[in-house]
Amino acid sequence: MHSPINAANRLALRLLSLAYFVQAVGALSVVGSLEAISAAWALSIAQSALLITVFGIAFALAAPLLQMTLGHLRRRAQVLLGLSIFSVAALLFAAAPDYQTLLASRVLMGLGAGFIGPVLGALGSNLVTREQQGSAIAIVLLGLSVAGLAGMPISAWLAHEFGARSLFFGIGASGLLIAAMILAWVPNRVVGQRVAPIEVITLLTSATSLSAFLVVFFVTTGVFATYAFLAPIIGNDFHGSADDITLALTVLGVAGVLGNLLVTRLALRVSAERLLLIGIGLLALDLLGLAAMPRLFGGLLLALVIWALATDIVWPSQQRRIVELMPEQRGIALALTASFMFAGIGTGSAVAGWLYPIVGFIGLLLASLLFLLLAFVSLRFSEWHARMQVIEAELS
Known part of the structure; x- marks a missing residue:
């Protein structure tokens, strides 16, 4: 019979789930608020859509590259670093005076997200026994599930009602708050592992x-x-x-x-x-x-x-x-x-x-x-x- 996940680890997993939610909403938010962003910064829809593209490129490149360069850091430190970069970049987006700053902030958000998402599952699965890993990963991914199902429409509504700047300010402030909670309540016992480039090539081939x-x-x-x-x-x-x-x-x-x-x-x-x-x-x-x-x-x-x-x-x-x-x-x-x-x-x-x-x-x-x-x-x-x-x- 499998033992249940204890209360302390379940709290830690819920906080990691919240981090996933904020990261995923930040990633999807531009999709649901293209018109509000275009209006706020006087952009064309094509220019606003490029903000989605640069985020995706930054994320896709950052996720493996960060594990090759900084993967040796403890998992919690990686999450905190990524969440901090992501949140500060969202605040920069909210305060951006021009299109160039918007693009730079989205690249930084992609960089931070590339550190958050991949590590959350690894950190969560290492906080519990092998028999509990499936349940732990499901708890962590609850944030992604909710964000994937409701993140775009909620972002669109918030951007329409309160403006795109307010939306991204909320994302950035929420991310920093969750980072502080992770620092306080998620154990720092899970070590990281630096990844060699040959490992990436091997996995992809x-x-x-x-x-x-x-x-x-x-x-x-x-x-x-x-x-x-x-x-x-x-x-x-x-x-x-x-x-x-x-x-x-x-x-x-x-x-x-x-x-x-x-x-x-x-x-x-x-x-x-x-x-x-x-x-x-x-x-x-x-x-x-x-x-x-x-x-x-x-x-x-x-x-x-x-x-x-x-x-x-x-x-x-x-x-x-x-x-x-x-x-x-x-x-x-x-x-x-x-x-x-x-x-x-x-x-x-x-x-x-x-x-x-x-x-x-x-x-x-x-x-x-x-x-x-x-x-x-x-x-x-x-x-x-x-x-x-x-x-x-x-x-x-």
Whole structure:
């Protein structure tokens, strides 16, 4: 029988989850507040959209590079350093006098985020026993789940009501507050590990690890190929009002929290591979149901509940699988996982922006299904290749 996570470690994991929430909201905030940013700084939509691109590039490059240069620092120190850089950069964004400063602040936010996200899972999983790691990762990723489901619309509402500067001031101030709480209540006993460049190259060229990274890339791309345009889908395809959009996002948020609690318990009994298959399968069935059902708002709300549950199964299970596949390289492996995840967010959002005006709601659903199929193929190939490696090791 597995012992429960004690109160002190559960508090630490919740604080790490809050750090993930702030980082993810800061990453997604520009997507939901493009018009407010454009108005505040007199920018074109294209200029505002570039703020998303530079963040993604900075994050994708920073995540592995920071583990190669500063990965030897204790995990908590890495989180605090990254969260401090990220938060100060958000405050710089709020006070930016010109476009050049906005770009620089987003690069710095990407740099800080590249230190936060990959390390949170590694730190959280090392605070507990091996049997509790799946539950610990699920707790940490609750922040990412809630931010992924509600971060963009909440950011859009705050930016519209109070202005883009206020939104980013809130992100920066929240990040610094959470950093102080982590300093006070998260143990500093987990050591880091400097990563050699050859390790990164090996992970990116190994069939087993690369296919494992591609699972999260394709799933994230598939999710955001539809989710990024959820608000216009509700308005245009389900003839919903602004209140309907708010209700839908509330349902997503509540279902996401409840789903995370469920997955925290399932992780004690079910393998990461099986949970990933269940999550991907649920998402695919949900998308097929959305494509086939009448355009009824009540049906959409039910589909969003299933959507939230499925994504809550996928995110922590993916990180848990990475930790189990590469336990000695978990730092750099989780850093690369985060890079692939945010690359998927950017790719899926770009696909949504390109396809929706051309092929509409059904086109987005089909694109999402295609990416989920690619995720399924990547997962099965990764499993097969990992088994072959075990067999070869036993025979040699």
